[in-house]
Amino acid sequence: MNIEELDLAGRRAPVKAKGAAARRRGGRVREDFVLETVYWDAGTARLLPRLLKGRTRGPVFVTHRKPGPGKVVSPRDVCPDTGFARLSYGQARALLDGHTAVHGPGTGWDLHEYRHSSLTHLGEAGASLLMLMAKSRHKKPENVRRYFKPSPEAIAGVTSLLAPGNSRR
Known part of the structure; x- marks a missing residue:
């Protein structure tokens, strides 16, 4: 994703939609893919300027240094203002693990878990299955269901709806 x-x-x-890779057809690479829209809330909107640090073009997520002399990097993957390289998936995974690890390297969050934990939070907040599918861009309900793991507190809250005298019944 670029700032522009x-x-x-x-x-x-x-x-790019999930699974959107350039396909080969007749020996040529086909670059057409589906674009989908991601949305963010006010908290992220407040943090984005800190992440961008005044940059107005180039990759949104960059490393903290310029690529080494032997590293071949596409001009699209380098910030034209700072010269910093685009953050790779592997680097993002290592950073998230490093900042969330409790018992040493490899014990923190991974990007996939982080993405799907939001589905659990949205489900507990009452979001419908269709909304969870739209947010996560899953095509099949069974794929979303396996990531929705309600907490014991959420299950206790639902159980309390059956209590005698509950006004919501």
Whole structure:
């Protein structure tokens, strides 16, 4: 994702759909893919300026240094203002693990778990299955269901709806 693609006022940005890879057809690479929109809330909107640090173009997520002399990097993957390289998935995974690990490296969150924990939080807040599917961009309900793991507190709250004298019954 590049800074130029962010709609900061609308708090959204277009991204390639899940599984959108360039396909080969007749020996040629086909670059057409579906664009979907991701949205963010006010908290993220407040943090984005700190992440961008005044940059107005180039990759949104960058490393903290320039690529080494032997590293071949596409011009699209380098910030034109700072020269810093685009943050790779592996680097993002290592950073998240490093900042969330409790019992040493490899014990923190991974990006996939982090993404799907939001489905659990949204489900506990009452979001419908259709909304969870739209948010996560899953096509099949069974794929979303396996990530929705209600907490013991949420289950206790639902159970309390059956209590005698409950006004919501």
